[in-house]
Amino acid sequence: MEKKVRLKVFRYNPLEDDKPHYEIYEVPYVEGARVLDLLNYVREHLDSTLTYRWECRAGQCGSCGMMINGKAALACQTLLSPEDKEIVIEPLPVFPVIKDLVVDVEKCVRKILKVRPYVHRGSPYKRPEVMYQWEIEEVKPLRECIECWCCVSMCPVVKVAWDVYGGPVVMNSIAKAALDRRNVFDHILLAFLEGLNACTQCAMCKEVCPKEIDIPEKAVGRMRYIAYNKRNLLRPDHRFVVESLRRNYNPLGELAESRGNCFGEWSGLPSLNVPIAKEDAEVLYFAGCMASWREQTVARATATLLKLAGVNFTALGPYERDCGSVLFRLNDMELAQSFALYLKDILKKFKNVHTIVTSCAGCYRTFKVDYPMRLGIELGAEILHSSELFNRYLKEGALSVKDGLNFKATYHDPCHLGRHVGVFDPPREIIRALGIDLQEMLNGRYREKSLCCGAGGGVRSGFREVAREVAAYRIREDVPKEVSIAIHTCPFCYFNFEDAVKIKSFKLMNVDLTELLVAAVMGPEASKVIGKERYEAITRPSAT
Ligand code: SF4
Ligand code: SF4
Ligand code: FES
Structure with a gap:
């Protein structure tokens, strides 16, 4: 029997439809096929009204960016695997939908144009002009960008504060000029004013970039280095942080x-x-x-x-x-x-x-x-x-669970532990060993695709409101509705989530994995460690 793949495709024509819906298509599985091939099959054989962009089929034109199973990617570069039974295809978020999978990226293009993303030449300049190899190496990867907008659509800060932070492509565009020695315009100042320090350096943009451009380090990080060390550009709250670190x-x-x-x-x-x-x-x-x-x-x-x-x-x-x-x-x-x-x-x-x-x-x-x-x-x-x-x-028996915890909870992967270093399984193994029914974050945003809490990269200290809004977005969009407890393995994420919960009055309890573990290992005796009230709250979250 011919093997088939189910495509669940977002459909929406704002000129005709009240709201979006999903259409299901059954498409033959062919080894070596890519998502774009399936869409082309649908259009040619099943539904000629399906609308999407594509051109080069070679990962070069940047036009086929879309959400594929919850992750922004190029349809022409996403290979099918024999295990794929259903693939969910949606337009890139944060942009208005023109039709189906085609989005309007004008806002982003305007933001890029605003930052004068080209090398400004002094006049007159002398030839030959030397550009050293290390300088070439610095800008070369940034110039690989094909403007597919995958990074923009996945950036947590863009989702909640695009007015404060220009976003990854804007930072990349500025860096291309700022790091070029021929440039005579103050792009570093421009980057600073476009929210250079509002990037959480969560590396989600790098995770989805088809060209693997390391924007948080090579564009944002490099420009921050110059801003801080050579231009003395620092937000007042960050000045406090640095001074406190020096003194305390x-x-x-x-x-x-x-x-x-x-x-x-x-x-x-x-x-x-x-x-x-x-x-x-x-x-x-x-x-x-x-x-x-x-x-x-x-x-x-x-x-x-x-x-x-x-x-x-x-x-x-x-x-x-x-x-x-x-x-x-x-x-x-x-x-x-x-x-x-x-x-x-x-x-x-x-x-x-x-x-x-x-x-x-x-x-x-x-x-x-x-x-x-x-x-x-x-x-x-x-x-x-x-x-x-x-x-x-726990595995070796040096610790053992005395009182299992019998409730549902979700887990937030911190960027610094998960995506940056690859520690995904140990927290999950402990959660399961405690008897907790782990419900992963919604929208596929867990493990490598986890959404940042908003606190990292100095954002919590420099842009408190932004950090809080990102955490609120994370809670609102991704925490499963049947869950009232979010488990953390980073006290900084925990703190930022907790702040959002208090300010926005979410019904969610945040707890560190070690608090749960000590409660499960010690039973009620753990009250002497974390307090009776806390012990009771975290062991019976449904009662609070
Ligand atoms: S590192 Fe995170 S916050 Fe910074 S631009 Fe990339 S996705 Fe956005
Ligand atoms: S940086 Fe990467 S993900 Fe972002 S627009 Fe350029 S190529 Fe696409
Ligand atoms: S069709 Fe050009 S990048 Fe996919």
Whole structure:
């Protein structure tokens, strides 16, 4: 029997239809076929009214960008797999629909034209003009852009604040000129005013770009470097962050000596007696600033779980300093390096430490990616996120679940843990081991396609409203309706979600995975760690 593929295609003619609908087409499966071939089959054999754009069939003209199973992609480059039974095809979001899969990109084109996306020449200029190889290498990938708009349609900031942030193609267009030595126009200032610092650096644009252009690093990151280091262009809130990091070693304005207080007597609960700067420790728990001051139950739960697993560990308490994550995003490399060197240096005191465990996805990415790749600094220990370590302990039996948690919940993949480093399974394995019925985020936005919470890249500190609106969008659009609890593995995402919940009055409880784990491992005794009220709320979310 001939094998068929079901195409579920978005149909809408704004001139005739009240609202969009989906049409189902059965199309023969042919090995090597691409989504565009299926659409062409539909048009030629089943429905000649279906409207979409295409031209080159070679991934070069950029005209066939559309949503394919929830991800923006070129139809002419998306191969069918033999496992494909149904493919959902929709127009690129954020743009108005002209008809079916054809969208109106005029708004984006106008934004690009506004930023003068070409090299402005001084006059007179002398020939020959030399462009060095490294300069060519810098702009070459940016010039690969075929304006397919896939990145724009998936950018979380564009979805909620396109007036504040020009978006990935605009940043790419500015960078092409700004990084060209022949250019005499102040494109860096233009980028700054177009929201250069409002990009969360979530890397969704890179994930969907058919040319794999690394806009967050090569366009946004590079221009931020120049803006910060050469032009002194910094938002006032970011100035505060940097100054606080210089004086207090944290970006929050908290006094340095209060770091680690969360392990002591806290909120009427007894001290956890967490070892601080224990020299013979084998595992270093790096709590990070968000768990140290903003979501302290995360630090308390994590330290308790390490104790319960019988680990010879230490926290650093007041000796801990920031990981430098936000400095890498703002591109203050000198200050970032000082934090990396401080940690590297202090580790010399703990000769037996073979593992560093973090609560925060941002610290994790910073130690794992930014220190070695951008500074050439290796910490000389295995870097693990707490979800990786505790999943290991559950499998080995060092931790065991006493009270299973019997409810439905969703999970938010933090960009820094998931898309940036590829940690997707350990949190999910723990969630299932706890007995929780995991409902993935809607619209296919989980794992690699997870939507950013809006806080990263310095956006939370520089553009609070934008960060909150992105989190609100994420909650409104993606959290399954039957779910009242969202599980986090990053206290920064957790904090930003929580802010959106409070301001927008969503009925959603945010909880860190370690809070759930400590509750499941200890039962009601966990009240001594995270508080009775919190314990009861997170173990019986439907009752709250
Ligand atoms: S990194 Fe994220 S926020 Fe920045 S342009 Fe890309 S998709 Fe948008
Ligand atoms: S940067 Fe990539 S995804 Fe964005 S428009 Fe250009 S080619 Fe398309
Ligand atoms: S048809 Fe030209 S990029 Fe797909």
